Amino acid sequence: xxxxxxxxxxxxxxxxxxxxxxxxxxxxxxxxxxxxxxxxxxxxxxxxxxxxxxxxxxxxxxxxxxxxxxxxxxxxxxxxxxxxxxxxxxxxxxxxxxxxxxxxxxxxxxxxxxxxxxxxxxxxxxxxxxxxxxxxxxxxxxxxxxxxxxxxxxxxxx
Amino acid sequence: xxxxxxxxxxxxxxxxxxxxxxxxxxxxxxxxxxxxxxxxxxxxxxxxxxxxxxxxxxxxxxxxxxxxxx
Numbered sequence: 001x002x003x004x005x006x007x008x009x010x011x012x013x014x015x016x017x018x019x020x021x022x023x024x025x026x027x028x029x030x031x032x033x034x035x036x037x038x039x040x041x042x043x044x045x046x047x048x049x050x051x052x053x054x055x056x057x058x059x060x061x062x063x064x065x066x067x068x069x070x071x072x073x074x075x076x077x078x079x080x081x082x083x084x085x086x087x088x089x090x091x092x093x094x095x096x097x098x099x100x101x102x103x104x105x106x107x108x109x110x111x112x113x114x115x116x117x118x119x120x121x122x123x124x125x126x127x128x129x130x131x132x133x134x135x136x137x138x139x140x141x142x143x144x145x146x147x148x149x150x151x152x153x154x155x156x157x158x
Numbered sequence: 159x160x161x162x163x164x165x166x167x168x169x170x171x172x173x174x175x176x177x178x179x180x181x182x183x184x185x186x187x188x189x190x191x192x193x194x195x196x197x198x199x200x201x202x203x204x205x206x207x208x209x210x211x212x213x214x215x216x217x218x219x220x221x222x223x224x225x226x227x228x
Binding site for chain 1: 169171172173174175176178179180182183187191192195196198199201202203209210212213215216217219220223224
């Protein structure tokens with residue numbers, strides 16, 4: 001499957017129809033909020049109990065996990081691949097580089113739902129939680145994204 | 159990717175130490191940085207008013223960028 005031909009909406013709709021608790025995180029979430037940043041990959045944080053249904057939904061888009069669910073649970077993350085690359089975080093909680101514990105069960109109820117089409121919705125974390133997910137890694141590009149999101153948040157509050 | 163773009167990617171993806179992280183997070187946002195970022199958001203959301211259009215833009219932008227990287 002060529003990158004340009006990837007049926008992005010069908011992928012998101014399959015996740016929705018499967019009922020997987022899945023949050024789009026990473027730079028595509030920033031794009032949805034109005035920040036024009038470049039990214040190649042998809043990043044999701046999913047409920048650890050929902051690995052199987054998430055994988056089944058992704059399989060409809062010919063995306064397949066690189067490891068078995070048990071291994072994914074142990075590692076806390078895995079990848080779905082074809083010509084696309086989907087990073088999946090499955091940890092119950094993750095600690096930011098500066099020591100804040102962020103739990104999926106706390107973030108999920110605060111999620112923001114975004115309608116892509118009348119039939120297709122995506123969930124992203126609340127802006128404050130999205131900022132925290134960007135502090136899971138200590139990479140410069142994530143910290144630059146924290147600054148962008150912080151400015152977006154301050155602009156939203158004015 | 160070319161050697162140069164690989165180097166850039168490696169630089170952007172390197173892990174920083176905690177002191178560097180704190181420096182990033184605690185550095186104040188200047189008025190100029192804030193104004194430029196807000197102007198960028200306003201341009202992007204006016205040009206691509208729906209989430210679907212924004213996602214499509216990024217796919218196109220990445221597709222344009224990718225051949226240049228190889």
